Amino acid sequence: xxxxxxxxxFPVPNxxxxxxxxxxxxIASHRTTSILPTxxxxxxxxxGSGVSxxxxxxxxxxxxxxxxxxxxxxxxxASAASGRNGGHCRAGWWLNFKEYAAAFGEDEAIKFEQxxxxxxxxxxxxxxxxxxxCDFQDVETSDTYYTEEAWTELxxxxxxxxxxxxxxxxxxxxxNRSIWHGQNAREHLGLPNILxxxxxxxxTQNPYLLVCRMLELSLEKGLNLQTNTLALAxxxxxxTCEGTxxxxxxxxxxxVRAKEVVLATNAYTNALHRGIADTGFLDPSRSQVTSLRxxxxxxxxxxxxxxxxxxxxxxxxxYMMIRAPGLKGAGDVIYGGGRGVxxxxxxxxxxxxxxxxxIEEYLKQSAPEVFSRQAWGEKSTEVRDxxxxxxxxxxxxxxxxxxxxxxGLWASVGMNGHGMAMAFRSAEALVxxxxxxxxxxxxxxxxxxxxxxxxxxxxxxxxxxxxxxxAVL
Numbered sequence: 001x002x003x004x005x006x007x008x009x010f011p012v013p014n015x016x017x018x019x020x021x022x023x024x025x026x027i028a029s030h031r032t033t034s035i036l037p038t039x040x041x042x043x044x045x046x047x048g049s050g051v052s053x054x055x056x057x058x059x060x061x062x063x064x065x066x067x068x069x070x071x072x073x074x075x076x077x078a079s080a081a082s083g084r085n086g087g088h089c090r091a092g093w094w095l096n097f098k099e100y101a102a103a104f105g106e107d108e109a110i111k112f113e114q115x116x117x118x119x120x121x122x123x124x125x126x127x128x129x130x131x132x133x134c135d136f137q138d139v140e141t142s143d144t145y146y147t148e149e150a151w152t153e154l155x156x157x158x159x160x161x162x163x164x165x166x167x168x169x170x171x172x173x174x175x176n177r178s179i180w181h182g183q184n185a186r187e188h189l190g191l192p193n194i195l196x197x198x199x200x201x202x203x204t205q206n207p208y209l210l211v212c213r214m215l216e217l218s219l220e221k222g223l224n225l226q227t228n229t230l231a232l233a234x235x236x237x238x239x240t241c242e243g244t245x246x247x248x249x250x251x252x253x254x255x256v257r258a259k260e261v262v263l264a265t266n267a268y269t270n271a272l273h274r275g276i277a278d279t280g281f282l283d284p285s286r287s288q289v290t291s292l293r294x295x296x297x298x299x300x301x302x303x304x305x306x307x308x309x310x311x312x313x314x315x316x317x318x319y320m321m322i323r324a325p326g327l328k329g330a331g332d333v334i335y336g337g338g339r340g341v342x343x344x345x346x347x348x349x350x351x352x353x354x355x356x357x358x359i360e361e362y363l364k365q366s367a368p369e370v371f372s373r374q375a376w377g378e379k380s381t382e383v384r385d386x387x388x389x390x391x392x393x394x395x396x397x398x399x400x401x402x403x404x405x406x407x408g409l410w411a412s413v414g415m416n417g418h419g420m421a422m423a424f425r426s427a428e429a430l431v432x433x434x435x436x437x438x439x440x441x442x443x444x445x446x447x448x449x450x451x452x453x454x455x456x457x458x459x460x461x462x463x464x465x466x467x468x469x470x471a472v473l
Contacts (some may be wrong), residue, residue, distance in 0.1 A: 009271030017085035050082035053264030055427035090202035141202035226349030295377025316340035
């Protein structure tokens with residue numbers, strides 16, 4: 001970014017470097033044109049190069065390669081939450097089915113579950129179709145529980161969910177799940193203290209490489225990507241005599257213009273758009289992850305065969321994965337969570353240039369405890385610690401659609417630390433709206449952006465995270 005102090009709430013310079021971002025991708029500091037194209041009126045300007053922005057650009061250009069699209073990124077490509085999460089790609093929020101059904105109705109709860117499951121399948125299809133090199137692994141993920149209360153509640157969710165699907169002959173779950181109780185669960189995962197677990201197909205990956213490949217494919221179709229270009233303001237402008245110019249985006253390097261603008265700014269949306277900020281609907285927060293190398297070789301540990309595990313009622317909804325044999329860092333344990341250690345749960349923090357030392361200590365102590373010291377060993381090699389800024393909403397769903405009263409200004413933001421299971425499909429819905437003027441039939445009403453200006457039907461913000469499943473940075 002340019003010189004000077006960064007305004008509050010915008011991306012800070014020099015963020016922590018995530019496990020996935022070393023080494024940096026060849027397009028990390030890419031600028032398609034050395035000079036910011038301030039004299040061109042683009043069809044679209046997309047602000048943000050994470051999974052939401054990258055997916056919107058890819059899907060627009062896939063439909064119409066003649067479109068002119070400018071993408072602005074405040075820092076390097078995929079430098080925000082999408083490039084620094086826990087490496088999971090899993091449909092884990094089916095565990096909120098009971099709360100979603102109570103707040104929005106069974107049909108909406110099922111519609112969300114279908115979106116989440118299809119989102120994961122779509123990413124897998126994208127990776128295979130384009131031969132994306134992002135350490136993509138087909139794994140069995142698990143949601144594990146340590147307390148009788150939480151495990152009993154989970155079993156009730158499963159019963160309610162199964163009854164709801166039995167009442168619907170037109171739709172079935174896209175992903176099958178297995179329930180493991182007691183000793184069977186402990187032996188299956190090799191985790192000594194759990195009471196039960198639910199397992200189902202999922203994936204692990206290097207998310208940074210995935211998003212950068214999406215960007216590369218769009219660059220091949222004509223996307224103009226301008227990294228290290230902080231967007232400071234978005235505002236409507238008077239139309240030209242041809243009636244084409246509608247929006248202007250002020251940056252550190254000059255002002256650019258487009259017929260339409262897409263906010264893919266997630267936790268930084270409040271800083272850029274006062275109207276959305278005034279709703280109080282989006283809450284940024286800092287999340288944290290550590291990577292450790294156990295003293296003992298974990299390649300034969302049962303959990304290494306599953307690799308993606310949510311520890312849903314331990315600490316702050318912790319989560320972990322184990323790097324597979326043959327990959328760089330094979331055997332490394334990526335462990336995230338721990339926000340409950342912070343009195344503020346890190347809510348309101350938009351600085352990812354530092355980490356919380358108390359959370360750091362918690363994560364490094366928790367990983368060996370989960371596996372047992374006998375399996376782990378007495379020592380760990382610290383590989384890397386990093387943080388990232390996520391964005392939460394009262395009802396755990398993103399805001400997707402055209403900003404009310406601002407024709408041509410679109411948004412897909414507020415991914416609740418669960419973007420790898422919602423953002424790709426949300427981008428599909430947004431592009432459909434932008435190009436046809438209609439919502440897809442599968443789009444959940446609970447994602448509609450206008451609800452930010454209304455009282456939410458469900459509010460879990462006192463906890464600052466999800467209801468049951470883990471929030472994966």
